Amino acid sequence: MHDQKVQLDASSTIILLICALLLLPVKYANADVTYTFSFVPQQSATVLARKWGPILRSLSKTSGHKLQFRTAPKIPVFEQRVAAGDYDFVYVNPAHHVVFHREVGYRAFAKQKGKRIKGIIVVRKDAPIQSLQQLSDTTLAFPAPAAFAASVLPRSYISQQGIPFTPKYVGSHDSVYRGVASGRFPAGGGIQRTFGTSSATVRDQLRVLWTTQGYTPHAFAAHPRVPPKVVEAVQNALVTMFDDPVGKKLLQKVGFKQGVEVAADSDWDDVRALGITTLPGGE
Numbered sequence: 001m002h003d004q005k006v007q008l009d010a011s012s013t014i015i016l017l018i019c020a021l022l023l024l025p026v027k028y029a030n031a032d033v034t035y036t037f038s039f040v041p042q043q044s045a046t047v048l049a050r051k052w053g054p055i056l057r058s059l060s061k062t063s064g065h066k067l068q069f070r071t072a073p074k075i076p077v078f079e080q081r082v083a084a085g086d087y088d089f090v091y092v093n094p095a096h097h098v099v100f101h102r103e104v105g106y107r108a109f110a111k112q113k114g115k116r117i118k119g120i121i122v123v124r125k126d127a128p129i130q131s132l133q134q135l136s137d138t139t140l141a142f143p144a145p146a147a148f149a150a151s152v153l154p155r156s157y158i159s160q161q162g163i164p165f166t167p168k169y170v171g172s173h174d175s176v177y178r179g180v181a182s183g184r185f186p187a188g189g190g191i192q193r194t195f196g197t198s199s200a201t202v203r204d205q206l207r208v209l210w211t212t213q214g215y216t217p218h219a220f221a222a223h224p225r226v227p228p229k230v231v232e233a234v235q236n237a238l239v240t241m242f243d244d245p246v247g248k249k250l251l252q253k254v255g256f257k258q259g260v261e262v263a264a265d266s267d268w269d270d271v272r273a274l275g276i277t278t279l280p281g282g283e
Helices: 002-031 045-063 075-083 094-103 148-160 173-181 192-196 228-239 245-253 265-272
Strands: 034-039 066-070 089-092 107-112 119-124 138-142 165-169 188-191 206-211 219-222 260-262
Touching: 034 045, 034 075, 045 066, 045 228, 045 245, 075 094, 089 094, 094 107, 094 148, 094 219, 094 265, 107 228, 107 265, 119 148, 119 173, 119 192, 138 148, 138 173, 148 165, 148 188, 173 188, 173 192, 173 206, 188 192, 192 206, 219 228, 228 260
Parallel strands: 034 066, 034 089, 138 165, 138 188
Antiparallel strands: 089 219, 107 219, 107 260, 119 188, 119 206
């Protein structure tokens, strides 16, 4: 009996060791997973990395999941990559979210708190232009065809007013501001947040001519392959980041004056009501 008990104890120990060894690789493999987090390139990759990189490092530490910064050289390239599901997490404009939620399954989990996104048309401060009608038969700068507030909304409104114009897509919001400041274009489209965080040297040469009505802002969204527990951890870290003095300062640098709040896909029904089903094409 004693020998049998010893054999049973030994067998149990071996089984437990085997189970432990089988579980160890899974545990460590999960700890080594890196999730890509890509941002719509409203500004240059260098500017975005400088502003969002520290935020992602903070979120990685707080959430316990490694988040790696990603973007694209131009908005259309970013759109192609999101459509292909290249990124685990994304920060996308309202039109992007409506389309990519339906076509790819990206799930919104957060948005800027207390914010309604508004498009703007900017002109040089010293320009005699005082109304949109004075932009008739000119070439206007826009970031990209599907840039929601900076391009889709103002183009639609100007066209509805019967004002003829030629759109020129320059790749980013900063490129619009630089193009107008330099005199290359009489006016161009942007949004209040990127205008407010653009280079002071450029911004000080410009003024806002016109502003659109407000809509639900950009979405923080996750690809359906990302485990719900990971999304929840990142969501919690992002929403509570404003409570920390250092985190608050980082968010304010990207124009988030009140922080971030939890969001659901239905929050973008106001954008869906515009009838956006596909992203506009263009050069």
